[in-house]
Amino acid sequence: MALKITHECINCDVCEPVCPNHAIYQGVEIYEIDPQLCTECVGHFDRPQCRAVCPVDCIPLDPDHVETHEQLMAKYQRLTSGLKK
Template sequence: MALLITRHCINCDMCEPECPNQAISMGDAIYQIDAERCTECVGHYDTPTCQQVCPIDNTVVTDPDRIESRDRLWEKFVVLHHAS
């Protein structure tokens, strides 16, 4: 499942540089996560770094419209980082 940044985002700039998939960028008003690039850090870390570095609780949450299995997240990781 991809993650989603909610309206509680304060644009602190903590998450964007921590994303190993470069899935986070500034949107119109707050940061946003590209669901096609988000692997919830599968292949990199045990837990999503954006959730860990965010200073505001419940700002980075699971996107209910993008439920994906761990296997699917792994497949995205492989495509993003091992494509030749």
């Protein structure tokens, strides 16, 4: 699954710079995650870096974007190879 940021976000700015896929961006009110770019850090790290640094634990799995580990790895490979889907 991709991750999402909930309205508990306090805009502390710690998640955006640690995202290896540049999936996190400042939205209108809070930071948001682009599900097309989020791999839950699969291929980069053992765990999602945004969740590791979030002080308010506001980054759950996004049930609207369910993906298996294999799908996340394929997305990682596509993103790092420079290919578009």
